[in-house]
Amino acid sequence: MIMFGDEFMYRVLVVDDSAFMRQFIKSFLESTGKFVVTVAQTPLIALDKVRKFKFDVITIDYEMPYMNGVELIRKIKEIKDAKILMISAYTRPGAYTTFEALSAGAFDYILKPTSEDELEEFKYELIKKLTTVCEECKSEEGSKPHGAITSLEDRLTIEKSIIERAKLAKVVGIGISTGGPPVLERMFKSLKKDFPIPILVVQHMPPNFTKPFADRLASITSKCIKEASDTEEIKGGCIYIAKGGYHLAVEEIDGKLYTRVLDLEKIKSHKPSADILFSSIAEACGKASMGIIMTGMGSDGSDGILEMRKKGALTIAQDEKSCVVFGMPKAAIEKGAVELVLNPDQIVELLNSI
Structure with a gap:
Protein backbone atom coordinates (compact mmCIF):
# COMPACT_ATOMS: atom_id res chain seq x y z
CA MET A 1 0.00 0.00 0.00
CA SER A 139 -7.66 -1.34 9.26
CA GLU A 140 -5.73 -1.98 12.45
CA GLU A 141 -8.38 -1.17 15.01
CA GLY A 142 -10.44 -4.08 16.24
CA SER A 143 -14.00 -3.23 17.09
CA LYS A 144 -15.29 -4.28 20.47
CA PRO A 145 -18.66 -5.92 19.74
CA HIS A 146 -21.60 -4.32 21.53
CA GLY A 147 -23.77 -6.62 23.56
CA ALA A 148 -21.66 -9.73 22.91
CA ILE A 149 -19.81 -11.88 25.43
CA THR A 150 -16.12 -11.89 24.56
CA SER A 151 -13.99 -12.05 27.72
CA LEU A 152 -12.79 -15.38 29.14
CA GLU A 153 -14.30 -14.50 32.53
CA ASP A 154 -17.70 -13.80 31.01
CA ARG A 155 -17.58 -16.97 28.94
CA LEU A 156 -16.70 -19.13 31.96
CA THR A 157 -19.52 -17.55 33.94
CA ILE A 158 -22.10 -18.48 31.34
CA GLU A 159 -20.41 -21.64 30.03
CA LYS A 160 -22.73 -24.13 31.71
CA SER A 161 -25.91 -22.34 30.70
CA ILE A 162 -24.63 -21.90 27.15
CA ILE A 163 -23.84 -25.61 26.84
CA GLU A 164 -27.26 -26.54 28.20
CA ARG A 165 -28.92 -24.25 25.66
CA ALA A 166 -26.76 -25.66 22.88
CA LYS A 167 -27.86 -29.19 23.80
CA LEU A 168 -31.49 -28.18 23.19
CA ALA A 169 -30.79 -27.26 19.56
CA LYS A 170 -32.58 -29.29 16.90
CA VAL A 171 -30.44 -27.76 14.18
CA VAL A 172 -27.34 -25.57 13.71
CA GLY A 173 -27.31 -23.00 10.90
CA ILE A 174 -24.06 -21.53 9.53
CA GLY A 175 -23.80 -18.53 7.20
CA ILE A 176 -20.35 -17.96 5.69
CA SER A 177 -18.71 -16.47 2.59
CA THR A 178 -15.23 -15.08 1.81
CA GLY A 179 -12.57 -17.26 3.44
CA GLY A 180 -15.14 -19.88 4.34
CA PRO A 181 -14.08 -23.18 2.71
CA PRO A 182 -10.78 -23.67 4.61
CA VAL A 183 -12.47 -22.67 7.89
CA LEU A 184 -15.29 -25.17 7.37
CA GLU A 185 -12.75 -27.87 6.47
CA ARG A 186 -10.87 -27.35 9.73
CA MET A 187 -14.02 -27.10 11.83
CA PHE A 188 -15.69 -30.21 10.43
CA LYS A 189 -12.46 -32.22 10.69
CA SER A 190 -12.30 -31.25 14.38
CA LEU A 191 -15.98 -31.94 15.05
CA LYS A 192 -16.43 -35.10 17.10
CA LYS A 193 -17.58 -38.20 15.20
CA ASP A 194 -20.80 -38.60 17.16
CA PHE A 195 -21.89 -34.94 16.97
CA PRO A 196 -25.67 -35.39 17.26
CA ILE A 197 -27.18 -32.23 15.76
CA PRO A 198 -27.70 -31.61 12.02
CA ILE A 199 -25.85 -28.63 10.53
CA LEU A 200 -27.07 -26.60 7.57
CA VAL A 201 -24.55 -24.37 5.79
CA VAL A 202 -24.97 -21.46 3.42
CA GLN A 203 -21.57 -20.90 1.81
CA HIS A 204 -21.77 -18.36 -1.00
CA MET A 205 -20.79 -20.33 -4.11
CA PRO A 206 -21.89 -20.67 -7.74
CA PRO A 207 -23.95 -23.69 -8.89
CA ASN A 208 -21.08 -25.84 -10.19
CA PHE A 209 -19.12 -25.55 -6.97
CA THR A 210 -21.35 -26.68 -4.10
CA LYS A 211 -21.58 -30.40 -4.98
CA PRO A 212 -17.78 -30.77 -5.38
CA PHE A 213 -17.36 -28.77 -2.17
CA ALA A 214 -19.69 -31.08 -0.24
CA ASP A 215 -17.96 -34.13 -1.73
CA ARG A 216 -14.55 -32.75 -0.75
CA LEU A 217 -15.67 -32.07 2.83
CA ALA A 218 -17.15 -35.58 3.10
CA SER A 219 -13.92 -37.12 1.80
CA ILE A 220 -11.64 -35.08 4.08
CA THR A 221 -13.72 -35.47 7.25
CA SER A 222 -15.32 -38.92 6.76
CA LYS A 223 -18.60 -37.41 7.91
CA CYS A 224 -22.10 -37.34 6.44
CA ILE A 225 -21.82 -34.17 4.33
CA LYS A 226 -23.94 -33.60 1.23
CA GLU A 227 -25.34 -30.94 -1.06
CA ALA A 228 -28.89 -30.36 0.15
CA SER A 229 -31.81 -31.63 -1.95
CA ASP A 230 -35.43 -30.57 -1.67
CA THR A 231 -37.82 -32.10 0.93
CA GLU A 232 -35.14 -34.32 2.45
CA GLU A 233 -35.69 -35.27 6.09
CA ILE A 234 -32.94 -33.66 8.16
CA LYS A 235 -30.99 -36.32 10.03
CA GLY A 236 -28.97 -35.85 13.20
CA GLY A 237 -25.22 -35.67 12.66
CA CYS A 238 -25.48 -34.85 8.95
CA ILE A 239 -24.19 -31.63 7.38
CA TYR A 240 -26.14 -30.12 4.48
CA ILE A 241 -24.52 -27.61 2.09
CA ALA A 242 -26.84 -25.16 0.31
CA LYS A 243 -27.01 -25.70 -3.44
CA GLY A 244 -25.47 -22.92 -5.51
CA GLY A 245 -28.09 -20.85 -7.30
CA TYR A 246 -30.85 -21.83 -4.84
CA HIS A 247 -31.88 -20.86 -1.32
CA LEU A 248 -31.82 -23.40 1.50
CA ALA A 249 -34.54 -23.36 4.16
CA VAL A 250 -35.84 -25.56 6.96
CA GLU A 251 -39.47 -26.63 7.23
CA GLU A 252 -41.15 -28.41 10.14
CA ILE A 253 -43.85 -30.96 9.21
CA ASP A 254 -45.52 -33.20 11.81
CA GLY A 255 -42.67 -32.74 14.25
CA LYS A 256 -39.93 -33.53 11.73
CA LEU A 257 -37.54 -31.14 9.98
CA TYR A 258 -37.07 -31.12 6.22
CA THR A 259 -34.81 -29.22 3.82
CA ARG A 260 -36.38 -26.92 1.25
CA VAL A 261 -34.42 -25.89 -1.84
CA LEU A 262 -36.06 -22.73 -3.17
CA ASP A 263 -35.69 -20.96 -6.50
CA LEU A 264 -36.49 -17.41 -5.34
CA GLU A 265 -34.94 -14.02 -6.07
CA LYS A 266 -31.53 -13.10 -4.68
CA ILE A 267 -31.39 -11.64 -1.17
CA LYS A 268 -28.72 -8.95 -0.72
CA SER A 269 -27.27 -10.13 -4.05
CA HIS A 270 -26.91 -13.71 -2.77
CA LYS A 271 -28.45 -17.02 -3.77
CA PRO A 272 -28.15 -18.99 -1.53
CA SER A 273 -28.72 -16.48 1.26
CA ALA A 274 -27.92 -16.96 4.93
CA ASP A 275 -30.87 -14.68 5.76
CA ILE A 276 -33.28 -17.20 4.22
CA LEU A 277 -31.73 -20.10 6.13
CA PHE A 278 -31.62 -18.31 9.49
CA SER A 279 -35.18 -16.95 9.15
CA SER A 280 -36.55 -20.40 8.34
CA ILE A 281 -34.73 -21.91 11.33
CA ALA A 282 -36.19 -19.21 13.58
CA GLU A 283 -39.68 -20.06 12.29
CA ALA A 284 -39.31 -23.85 12.44
CA CYS A 285 -37.26 -24.30 15.61
CA GLY A 286 -37.42 -21.09 17.65
CA LYS A 287 -35.15 -21.24 20.68
CA ALA A 288 -34.28 -24.88 19.97
CA SER A 289 -31.61 -23.86 17.48
CA MET A 290 -28.19 -22.31 17.06
CA GLY A 291 -27.06 -19.75 14.47
CA ILE A 292 -23.42 -19.09 13.57
CA ILE A 293 -22.38 -16.25 11.27
CA MET A 294 -18.83 -16.29 9.99
CA THR A 295 -16.25 -14.67 7.72
CA GLY A 296 -17.56 -12.91 4.62
CA MET A 297 -18.09 -9.53 3.00
CA GLY A 298 -21.42 -7.74 3.09
CA SER A 299 -24.29 -8.19 5.54
CA ASP A 300 -26.00 -11.41 4.46
CA GLY A 301 -27.35 -13.29 7.46
CA SER A 302 -27.62 -10.32 9.83
CA ASP A 303 -31.42 -9.99 9.52
CA GLY A 304 -32.09 -13.71 9.74
CA ILE A 305 -29.85 -14.35 12.73
CA LEU A 306 -31.50 -11.42 14.50
CA GLU A 307 -34.83 -13.22 14.04
CA MET A 308 -33.23 -16.29 15.61
CA ARG A 309 -32.02 -14.34 18.62
CA LYS A 310 -35.44 -12.75 19.11
CA LYS A 311 -36.90 -16.28 19.25
CA GLY A 312 -34.37 -17.23 21.94
CA ALA A 313 -31.89 -19.17 19.80
CA LEU A 314 -28.20 -19.25 20.70
CA THR A 315 -26.39 -16.95 18.25
CA ILE A 316 -22.64 -16.77 17.62
CA ALA A 317 -20.37 -14.65 15.41
CA GLN A 318 -16.81 -15.38 14.35
CA ASP A 319 -14.34 -12.94 15.89
CA GLU A 320 -12.66 -10.25 13.80
CA LYS A 321 -9.10 -11.50 14.22
CA SER A 322 -9.82 -14.90 12.65
CA CYS A 323 -11.98 -13.57 9.77
CA VAL A 324 -10.64 -12.99 6.28
CA VAL A 325 -13.37 -10.36 5.97
CA PHE A 326 -15.31 -9.25 9.06
CA GLY A 327 -18.30 -7.83 7.15
CA MET A 328 -20.99 -10.44 7.84
CA PRO A 329 -20.22 -10.99 11.54
CA LYS A 330 -19.78 -7.25 12.09
CA ALA A 331 -23.18 -6.46 10.55
CA ALA A 332 -24.87 -9.04 12.79
CA ILE A 333 -23.06 -7.81 15.90
CA GLU A 334 -24.00 -4.19 15.20
CA LYS A 335 -27.67 -5.19 14.94
CA GLY A 336 -27.54 -6.81 18.38
CA ALA A 337 -28.14 -10.24 16.85
CA VAL A 338 -25.20 -12.03 18.49
CA GLU A 339 -24.62 -13.34 22.02
CA LEU A 340 -21.16 -14.85 21.69
CA VAL A 341 -18.14 -13.80 19.63
CA LEU A 342 -15.71 -16.70 19.25
CA ASN A 343 -12.96 -17.91 16.96
CA PRO A 344 -13.50 -21.14 14.95
CA ASP A 345 -11.61 -23.30 17.46
CA GLN A 346 -13.80 -22.01 20.29
CA ILE A 347 -16.93 -22.63 18.21
CA VAL A 348 -15.87 -26.25 17.66
CA GLU A 349 -15.06 -26.57 21.36
CA LEU A 350 -18.59 -25.47 22.19
CA LEU A 351 -20.13 -27.84 19.64
CA ASN A 352 -18.02 -30.75 20.90
CA SER A 353 -19.25 -30.11 24.44
CA ILE A 354 -22.80 -31.02 23.38
Whole structure:
Protein backbone atom coordinates (compact mmCIF):
# COMPACT_ATOMS: atom_id res chain seq x y z
CA MET A 1 0.00 0.00 0.00
CA ILE A 2 1.33 3.43 -0.95
CA MET A 3 0.11 6.98 -0.38
CA PHE A 4 -0.55 9.60 -3.06
CA GLY A 5 -1.60 12.77 -1.26
CA ASP A 6 -4.42 11.75 1.05
CA GLU A 7 -5.31 8.67 -1.00
CA PHE A 8 -4.25 5.07 -0.44
CA MET A 9 -3.29 3.04 -3.49
CA TYR A 10 -2.97 -0.71 -3.22
CA ARG A 11 -0.25 -2.68 -4.98
CA VAL A 12 -1.53 -5.64 -6.99
CA LEU A 13 0.40 -8.37 -8.80
CA VAL A 14 -1.55 -9.99 -11.66
CA VAL A 15 -0.23 -13.41 -12.70
CA ASP A 16 -1.75 -14.69 -15.95
CA ASP A 17 -0.27 -16.25 -19.09
CA SER A 18 -2.91 -14.54 -21.25
CA ALA A 19 -1.67 -11.19 -22.56
CA PHE A 20 -5.29 -10.08 -23.04
CA MET A 21 -6.27 -10.85 -19.43
CA ARG A 22 -3.13 -9.24 -18.01
CA GLN A 23 -3.76 -5.99 -19.87
CA PHE A 24 -7.52 -6.11 -19.32
CA ILE A 25 -7.17 -6.50 -15.53
CA LYS A 26 -4.35 -3.97 -15.29
CA SER A 27 -6.27 -1.33 -17.28
CA PHE A 28 -9.57 -1.46 -15.42
CA LEU A 29 -8.00 -1.77 -11.96
CA GLU A 30 -5.73 1.22 -12.53
CA SER A 31 -8.65 3.20 -13.98
CA THR A 32 -10.30 3.12 -10.52
CA GLY A 33 -7.46 5.16 -9.01
CA LYS A 34 -7.22 2.63 -6.15
CA PHE A 35 -4.59 0.25 -7.49
CA VAL A 36 -1.06 0.17 -8.88
CA VAL A 37 -0.74 -3.00 -10.94
CA THR A 38 2.31 -5.10 -11.82
CA VAL A 39 1.92 -8.06 -14.19
CA ALA A 40 3.72 -11.40 -14.57
CA GLN A 41 3.15 -13.75 -17.49
CA THR A 42 4.61 -16.88 -15.84
CA PRO A 43 4.83 -18.28 -12.30
CA LEU A 44 8.63 -18.01 -12.39
CA ILE A 45 8.48 -14.27 -13.11
CA ALA A 46 5.81 -13.92 -10.42
CA LEU A 47 8.04 -15.59 -7.80
CA ASP A 48 10.91 -13.26 -8.70
CA LYS A 49 8.67 -10.21 -8.26
CA VAL A 50 7.28 -11.51 -4.95
CA ARG A 51 10.83 -11.87 -3.62
CA LYS A 52 11.77 -8.32 -4.68
CA PHE A 53 8.61 -6.30 -3.99
CA LYS A 54 5.73 -6.06 -1.55
CA PHE A 55 2.18 -6.47 -2.84
CA ASP A 56 -1.09 -5.96 -0.97
CA VAL A 57 -2.80 -8.66 -3.01
CA ILE A 58 -1.93 -11.10 -5.80
CA THR A 59 -4.30 -12.54 -8.43
CA ILE A 60 -3.37 -15.91 -9.93
CA ASP A 61 -4.82 -17.68 -12.94
CA TYR A 62 -5.78 -21.32 -12.41
CA GLU A 63 -3.89 -22.76 -15.39
CA MET A 64 -0.39 -21.65 -16.38
CA PRO A 65 2.88 -23.07 -17.79
CA TYR A 66 5.65 -24.53 -15.57
CA MET A 67 3.38 -24.91 -12.54
CA ASN A 68 -0.32 -24.59 -11.86
CA GLY A 69 -1.93 -21.92 -9.71
CA VAL A 70 -2.10 -24.12 -6.62
CA GLU A 71 1.61 -24.92 -6.76
CA LEU A 72 2.37 -21.22 -7.22
CA ILE A 73 0.26 -20.30 -4.18
CA ARG A 74 2.21 -22.76 -2.02
CA LYS A 75 5.56 -21.39 -3.24
CA ILE A 76 4.49 -17.77 -2.64
CA LYS A 77 3.33 -18.68 0.86
CA GLU A 78 6.80 -20.09 1.56
CA ILE A 79 8.27 -16.66 0.71
CA LYS A 80 5.74 -14.42 2.49
CA ASP A 81 2.21 -14.40 3.86
CA ALA A 82 0.58 -12.73 0.85
CA LYS A 83 -3.12 -12.20 0.19
CA ILE A 84 -3.93 -14.27 -2.90
CA LEU A 85 -7.08 -14.32 -5.03
CA MET A 86 -7.54 -17.32 -7.34
CA ILE A 87 -9.09 -16.75 -10.78
CA SER A 88 -11.02 -19.96 -11.37
CA ALA A 89 -12.70 -21.78 -14.23
CA TYR A 90 -16.48 -22.10 -14.13
CA THR A 91 -16.34 -25.89 -14.44
CA ARG A 92 -16.39 -28.89 -12.12
CA PRO A 93 -12.61 -29.49 -12.56
CA GLY A 94 -12.20 -25.76 -11.94
CA ALA A 95 -14.13 -26.14 -8.69
CA TYR A 96 -11.81 -28.87 -7.39
CA THR A 97 -8.76 -26.77 -8.32
CA THR A 98 -10.31 -23.79 -6.52
CA PHE A 99 -10.77 -25.73 -3.27
CA GLU A 100 -7.16 -26.87 -3.45
CA ALA A 101 -6.14 -23.23 -3.93
CA LEU A 102 -8.18 -22.12 -0.93
CA SER A 103 -6.71 -24.92 1.16
CA ALA A 104 -3.22 -23.86 0.01
CA GLY A 105 -3.79 -20.32 1.25
CA ALA A 106 -5.82 -18.26 -1.23
CA PHE A 107 -8.26 -16.02 0.64
CA ASP A 108 -10.94 -16.21 -2.07
CA TYR A 109 -11.63 -16.87 -5.73
CA ILE A 110 -13.38 -15.24 -8.67
CA LEU A 111 -14.78 -16.90 -11.78
CA LYS A 112 -12.96 -16.17 -15.03
CA PRO A 113 -15.26 -14.66 -17.67
CA THR A 114 -16.14 -17.00 -20.53
CA SER A 115 -17.77 -14.41 -22.82
CA GLU A 116 -17.85 -10.66 -23.42
CA ASP A 117 -21.18 -10.48 -21.60
CA GLU A 118 -19.48 -11.61 -18.38
CA LEU A 119 -16.64 -9.06 -18.47
CA GLU A 120 -18.56 -6.29 -16.64
CA GLU A 121 -19.62 -8.64 -13.84
CA PHE A 122 -16.03 -9.87 -13.57
CA LYS A 123 -14.74 -6.29 -13.28
CA TYR A 124 -17.29 -5.42 -10.59
CA GLU A 125 -16.59 -8.55 -8.53
CA LEU A 126 -12.81 -8.26 -8.81
CA ILE A 127 -12.78 -4.60 -7.71
CA LYS A 128 -15.11 -5.40 -4.81
CA LYS A 129 -13.08 -8.37 -3.58
CA LEU A 130 -9.70 -6.64 -3.91
CA THR A 131 -10.91 -3.42 -2.31
CA THR A 132 -12.54 -5.24 0.60
CA VAL A 133 -9.55 -7.40 1.49
CA CYS A 134 -7.10 -4.49 1.11
CA GLU A 135 -9.20 -2.27 3.37
CA GLU A 136 -9.51 -5.07 5.92
CA CYS A 137 -5.72 -5.36 6.01
CA LYS A 138 -5.32 -1.58 6.30
CA SER A 139 -7.66 -1.34 9.26
CA GLU A 140 -5.73 -1.98 12.45
CA GLU A 141 -8.38 -1.17 15.01
CA GLY A 142 -10.44 -4.08 16.24
CA SER A 143 -14.00 -3.23 17.09
CA LYS A 144 -15.29 -4.28 20.47
CA PRO A 145 -18.66 -5.92 19.74
CA HIS A 146 -21.60 -4.32 21.53
CA GLY A 147 -23.77 -6.62 23.56
CA ALA A 148 -21.66 -9.73 22.91
CA ILE A 149 -19.81 -11.88 25.43
CA THR A 150 -16.12 -11.89 24.56
CA SER A 151 -13.99 -12.05 27.72
CA LEU A 152 -12.79 -15.38 29.14
CA GLU A 153 -14.30 -14.50 32.53
CA ASP A 154 -17.70 -13.80 31.01
CA ARG A 155 -17.58 -16.97 28.94
CA LEU A 156 -16.70 -19.13 31.96
CA THR A 157 -19.52 -17.55 33.94
CA ILE A 158 -22.10 -18.48 31.34
CA GLU A 159 -20.41 -21.64 30.03
CA LYS A 160 -22.73 -24.13 31.71
CA SER A 161 -25.91 -22.34 30.70
CA ILE A 162 -24.63 -21.90 27.15
CA ILE A 163 -23.84 -25.61 26.84
CA GLU A 164 -27.26 -26.54 28.20
CA ARG A 165 -28.92 -24.25 25.66
CA ALA A 166 -26.76 -25.66 22.88
CA LYS A 167 -27.86 -29.19 23.80
CA LEU A 168 -31.49 -28.18 23.19
CA ALA A 169 -30.79 -27.26 19.56
CA LYS A 170 -32.58 -29.29 16.90
CA VAL A 171 -30.44 -27.76 14.18
CA VAL A 172 -27.34 -25.57 13.71
CA GLY A 173 -27.31 -23.00 10.90
CA ILE A 174 -24.06 -21.53 9.53
CA GLY A 175 -23.80 -18.53 7.20
CA ILE A 176 -20.35 -17.96 5.69
CA SER A 177 -18.71 -16.47 2.59
CA THR A 178 -15.23 -15.08 1.81
CA GLY A 179 -12.57 -17.26 3.44
CA GLY A 180 -15.14 -19.88 4.34
CA PRO A 181 -14.08 -23.18 2.71
CA PRO A 182 -10.78 -23.67 4.61
CA VAL A 183 -12.47 -22.67 7.89
CA LEU A 184 -15.29 -25.17 7.37
CA GLU A 185 -12.75 -27.87 6.47
CA ARG A 186 -10.87 -27.35 9.73
CA MET A 187 -14.02 -27.10 11.83
CA PHE A 188 -15.69 -30.21 10.43
CA LYS A 189 -12.46 -32.22 10.69
CA SER A 190 -12.30 -31.25 14.38
CA LEU A 191 -15.98 -31.94 15.05
CA LYS A 192 -16.43 -35.10 17.10
CA LYS A 193 -17.58 -38.20 15.20
CA ASP A 194 -20.80 -38.60 17.16
CA PHE A 195 -21.89 -34.94 16.97
CA PRO A 196 -25.67 -35.39 17.26
CA ILE A 197 -27.18 -32.23 15.76
CA PRO A 198 -27.70 -31.61 12.02
CA ILE A 199 -25.85 -28.63 10.53
CA LEU A 200 -27.07 -26.60 7.57
CA VAL A 201 -24.55 -24.37 5.79
CA VAL A 202 -24.97 -21.46 3.42
CA GLN A 203 -21.57 -20.90 1.81
CA HIS A 204 -21.77 -18.36 -1.00
CA MET A 205 -20.79 -20.33 -4.11
CA PRO A 206 -21.89 -20.67 -7.74
CA PRO A 207 -23.95 -23.69 -8.89
CA ASN A 208 -21.08 -25.84 -10.19
CA PHE A 209 -19.12 -25.55 -6.97
CA THR A 210 -21.35 -26.68 -4.10
CA LYS A 211 -21.58 -30.40 -4.98
CA PRO A 212 -17.78 -30.77 -5.38
CA PHE A 213 -17.36 -28.77 -2.17
CA ALA A 214 -19.69 -31.08 -0.24
CA ASP A 215 -17.96 -34.13 -1.73
CA ARG A 216 -14.55 -32.75 -0.75
CA LEU A 217 -15.67 -32.07 2.83
CA ALA A 218 -17.15 -35.58 3.10
CA SER A 219 -13.92 -37.12 1.80
CA ILE A 220 -11.64 -35.08 4.08
CA THR A 221 -13.72 -35.47 7.25
CA SER A 222 -15.32 -38.92 6.76
CA LYS A 223 -18.60 -37.41 7.91
CA CYS A 224 -22.10 -37.34 6.44
CA ILE A 225 -21.82 -34.17 4.33
CA LYS A 226 -23.94 -33.60 1.23
CA GLU A 227 -25.34 -30.94 -1.06
CA ALA A 228 -28.89 -30.36 0.15
CA SER A 229 -31.81 -31.63 -1.95
CA ASP A 230 -35.43 -30.57 -1.67
CA THR A 231 -37.82 -32.10 0.93
CA GLU A 232 -35.14 -34.32 2.45
CA GLU A 233 -35.69 -35.27 6.09
CA ILE A 234 -32.94 -33.66 8.16
CA LYS A 235 -30.99 -36.32 10.03
CA GLY A 236 -28.97 -35.85 13.20
CA GLY A 237 -25.22 -35.67 12.66
CA CYS A 238 -25.48 -34.85 8.95
CA ILE A 239 -24.19 -31.63 7.38
CA TYR A 240 -26.14 -30.12 4.48
CA ILE A 241 -24.52 -27.61 2.09
CA ALA A 242 -26.84 -25.16 0.31
CA LYS A 243 -27.01 -25.70 -3.44
CA GLY A 244 -25.47 -22.92 -5.51
CA GLY A 245 -28.09 -20.85 -7.30
CA TYR A 246 -30.85 -21.83 -4.84
CA HIS A 247 -31.88 -20.86 -1.32
CA LEU A 248 -31.82 -23.40 1.50
CA ALA A 249 -34.54 -23.36 4.16
CA VAL A 250 -35.84 -25.56 6.96
CA GLU A 251 -39.47 -26.63 7.23
CA GLU A 252 -41.15 -28.41 10.14
CA ILE A 253 -43.85 -30.96 9.21
CA ASP A 254 -45.52 -33.20 11.81
CA GLY A 255 -42.67 -32.74 14.25
CA LYS A 256 -39.93 -33.53 11.73
CA LEU A 257 -37.54 -31.14 9.98
CA TYR A 258 -37.07 -31.12 6.22
CA THR A 259 -34.81 -29.22 3.82
CA ARG A 260 -36.38 -26.92 1.25
CA VAL A 261 -34.42 -25.89 -1.84
CA LEU A 262 -36.06 -22.73 -3.17
CA ASP A 263 -35.69 -20.96 -6.50
CA LEU A 264 -36.49 -17.41 -5.34
CA GLU A 265 -34.94 -14.02 -6.07
CA LYS A 266 -31.53 -13.10 -4.68
CA ILE A 267 -31.39 -11.64 -1.17
CA LYS A 268 -28.72 -8.95 -0.72
CA SER A 269 -27.27 -10.13 -4.05
CA HIS A 270 -26.91 -13.71 -2.77
CA LYS A 271 -28.45 -17.02 -3.77
CA PRO A 272 -28.15 -18.99 -1.53
CA SER A 273 -28.72 -16.48 1.26
CA ALA A 274 -27.92 -16.96 4.93
CA ASP A 275 -30.87 -14.68 5.76
CA ILE A 276 -33.28 -17.20 4.22
CA LEU A 277 -31.73 -20.10 6.13
CA PHE A 278 -31.62 -18.31 9.49
CA SER A 279 -35.18 -16.95 9.15
CA SER A 280 -36.55 -20.40 8.34
CA ILE A 281 -34.73 -21.91 11.33
CA ALA A 282 -36.19 -19.21 13.58
CA GLU A 283 -39.68 -20.06 12.29
CA ALA A 284 -39.31 -23.85 12.44
CA CYS A 285 -37.26 -24.30 15.61
CA GLY A 286 -37.42 -21.09 17.65
CA LYS A 287 -35.15 -21.24 20.68
CA ALA A 288 -34.28 -24.88 19.97
CA SER A 289 -31.61 -23.86 17.48
CA MET A 290 -28.19 -22.31 17.06
CA GLY A 291 -27.06 -19.75 14.47
CA ILE A 292 -23.42 -19.09 13.57
CA ILE A 293 -22.38 -16.25 11.27
CA MET A 294 -18.83 -16.29 9.99
CA THR A 295 -16.25 -14.67 7.72
CA GLY A 296 -17.56 -12.91 4.62
CA MET A 297 -18.09 -9.53 3.00
CA GLY A 298 -21.42 -7.74 3.09
CA SER A 299 -24.29 -8.19 5.54
CA ASP A 300 -26.00 -11.41 4.46
CA GLY A 301 -27.35 -13.29 7.46
CA SER A 302 -27.62 -10.32 9.83
CA ASP A 303 -31.42 -9.99 9.52
CA GLY A 304 -32.09 -13.71 9.74
CA ILE A 305 -29.85 -14.35 12.73
CA LEU A 306 -31.50 -11.42 14.50
CA GLU A 307 -34.83 -13.22 14.04
CA MET A 308 -33.23 -16.29 15.61
CA ARG A 309 -32.02 -14.34 18.62
CA LYS A 310 -35.44 -12.75 19.11
CA LYS A 311 -36.90 -16.28 19.25
CA GLY A 312 -34.37 -17.23 21.94
CA ALA A 313 -31.89 -19.17 19.80
CA LEU A 314 -28.20 -19.25 20.70
CA THR A 315 -26.39 -16.95 18.25
CA ILE A 316 -22.64 -16.77 17.62
CA ALA A 317 -20.37 -14.65 15.41
CA GLN A 318 -16.81 -15.38 14.35
CA ASP A 319 -14.34 -12.94 15.89
CA GLU A 320 -12.66 -10.25 13.80
CA LYS A 321 -9.10 -11.50 14.22
CA SER A 322 -9.82 -14.90 12.65
CA CYS A 323 -11.98 -13.57 9.77
CA VAL A 324 -10.64 -12.99 6.28
CA VAL A 325 -13.37 -10.36 5.97
CA PHE A 326 -15.31 -9.25 9.06
CA GLY A 327 -18.30 -7.83 7.15
CA MET A 328 -20.99 -10.44 7.84
CA PRO A 329 -20.22 -10.99 11.54
CA LYS A 330 -19.78 -7.25 12.09
CA ALA A 331 -23.18 -6.46 10.55
CA ALA A 332 -24.87 -9.04 12.79
CA ILE A 333 -23.06 -7.81 15.90
CA GLU A 334 -24.00 -4.19 15.20
CA LYS A 335 -27.67 -5.19 14.94
CA GLY A 336 -27.54 -6.81 18.38
CA ALA A 337 -28.14 -10.24 16.85
CA VAL A 338 -25.20 -12.03 18.49
CA GLU A 339 -24.62 -13.34 22.02
CA LEU A 340 -21.16 -14.85 21.69
CA VAL A 341 -18.14 -13.80 19.63
CA LEU A 342 -15.71 -16.70 19.25
CA ASN A 343 -12.96 -17.91 16.96
CA PRO A 344 -13.50 -21.14 14.95
CA ASP A 345 -11.61 -23.30 17.46
CA GLN A 346 -13.80 -22.01 20.29
CA ILE A 347 -16.93 -22.63 18.21
CA VAL A 348 -15.87 -26.25 17.66
CA GLU A 349 -15.06 -26.57 21.36
CA LEU A 350 -18.59 -25.47 22.19
CA LEU A 351 -20.13 -27.84 19.64
CA ASN A 352 -18.02 -30.75 20.90
CA SER A 353 -19.25 -30.11 24.44
CA ILE A 354 -22.80 -31.02 23.38
